[in-house]
Amino acid sequence: MKSKKILAMTLALGLVAGTAGAMSRPVTLADQGSFFAGGKVVTAPGVYKDDEPTNFAGETLHGDAAYVFWQAPVKAKKNALVFLHGYGQSGKTWETTPDGRDGFQNIFLAKGYKTFIVDEPRRGRAGNSTVPAELKAQPQDQLWYDNFRIGQWPDYYDNVAVPRDAESRAQFFYQMTPDTGKFDVQVVADAMTAVMEKAGPGVLVTHSAGGGPGWLTAAHSDKVKGIIALEPGTFPFPKGEVPEVEATTSPFPAPGMKVSDEEFQRLLKIPMVVYFGDNIITGSEPDKHWGLDNWRVRLNLARKWEQVMKKHGGDVQVVYLPDIGIKGNTHFLMADLNNQEVADTMEKWLKDKGLSK
Template identity: 70%
Template sequence: MKINRMLTAAVLLGLLQSSAVFAMKPVTLVDQGSFAAGGKVITAPGKLNVNADPKAMGGQTLHGDHAYVFYQKPAKAHRNALVFLHGYGQSAKTWESTPDGRDGFQNIFLEKGYSTYLLDEPRRGRAGRSTVPVTISATPDDQLWFDNFRMGQWPEIYPNAAIPHTQEYLDQFFRTMTPDTGSFDLQLVADGVTAAFEKAGDGVLVTHSAGGGPGWLAAAQSPHVKGVIALESGTFPFPEGEVPPVEETTSPWPAKGMAVSREDFQKLLKIPMVVYFGDNITGGDKPLANWGFDNWRVRLNLARKWEQVMKKYGGDAQVILLPDKGIKGNTHFMMSDLNNGQVADEMERWMKEKGLAK
């Protein structure tokens, strides 16, 4: 792995900023804990008789397919909590300390006075008890994700990438990946998020990447979702009959919109929503040779089509590129980049604009 020693000014600025916020300021917590949200119970066929044979499965139950939620509530918290849902191959670790040990969004937003609820989605991480079997592979794919997450084009880190240009950072980052313990079920994850909001109460849902899909469904399901912040969502909801055609791409994962019922789409129109994209993303109609870039070109295009449809029906939706806000160098993991404090400030600016930060 080659480490680029010529850091850009933006990255150097991020390093200086990170040193100033490396340690979290003291925060008084009035409550913290964890719980399971949602889930299923299945029963094996047969009659329960564990006294005769404790290993006999007949009639025994399995509790699984729930989300795991860890929460913290600061003193004098804002009215709306923040509920965080990670993306593909990730867990609640996404929102905790960054790979190089700085404060992640969990601590940053606690310090800003928000109650935080961090989810491991069903069949992932600490919510790994699945009701369906799956074979977990051990596929070497670090370099694939490195390119897809716009950290660089292996083995080079992009000069403007706002991450520490070190082997240690990448080693810690790769170790945050965790497998599915059952098949990914969009509705199942949405139900887990909805159940989490039942305990959290009113709040803003913050999703990342593949968490965007179930996040949109949960927003339509739960009256407690008062706003949605989607960080580089992988898909977007369109009313039935209006899902745009899939765009040609050099990425192995084409950007596909998801159809929702007209009734659910009407519910989404009542919720303020913002989607943030990081750096090194351009729109346009022509596929790019760099598939890692092209993967996000088509998703940005899809997001803009979604924004137009939302606004056409009177929704409050906005797509924002962080470089347009003067926040430069962000990878797909903007919550752990060197300038994650600036990203959090921008998110709070939007929440204040929408009256969600009271």
């Protein structure tokens, strides 16, 4: 074990020396590794014959598992942080930022947390799907740019906290990655429940479309001790209390997510906080720019969910970051120029809830 620790420390120091801006200070690792969790096995009809390997009869396919890369600093805190990305993304979301600064993976390692970085099923390094998909080389950078509230292409919002050089913009676009099978909330939630069983007790940190399966994971795994959700796309409501879908100019409506009474009761037992960034139009009036209106209706839905959860005794909080003086954030709070400030806010919440020990 001693030699492993020495090697781990050498790797951490190598990051400091070899990558400008990445790993702002050395972190000594006790261990690291990777694994797959969840998934299923399907078998093709027929009988496998080892002298006919390409007819695939009777052969098996392992797919729909999540891929996880984890690191443990020396004297890690009891509760780990498990990071689940959003739509069009992979675990890269949480790693080094497009302009080469520390991402949440490094920031929270330095704070003493064991980190688990997930690629959800049918995405990134977990690309083996049990259902087919047609991958299209679809130009859509500008769609994401507008929807992620960086600006209205090719311009930036005046206050937006992002690097504005061409290379950083290119690095951001390159991290987009396609689904290798249809996105299925239940498939992701099942895999994430298995991830939590392997990771042990921890706080689940979700982003965007990772929010939906994140709620279900917490409802089915007692290993989830809290949730930090960064701009989730939907929210869980009990039967009979799902709000009507609000009209929007966005092509992506924001429906609530109905969960069973048992699932809802489990969610009431853990603390949860939701963070939204800047440049979100508030109120009930639709905005003509769909990229802004898409987040207006989601913030409105979040506040309705907060009221329902609190009515039932839940420990939840929806935070609009400009209200607490953190300004300029895009949809990618973990990579913006003020991501350290966002991380500090998250850690304060962890401490307040007794989850940082």
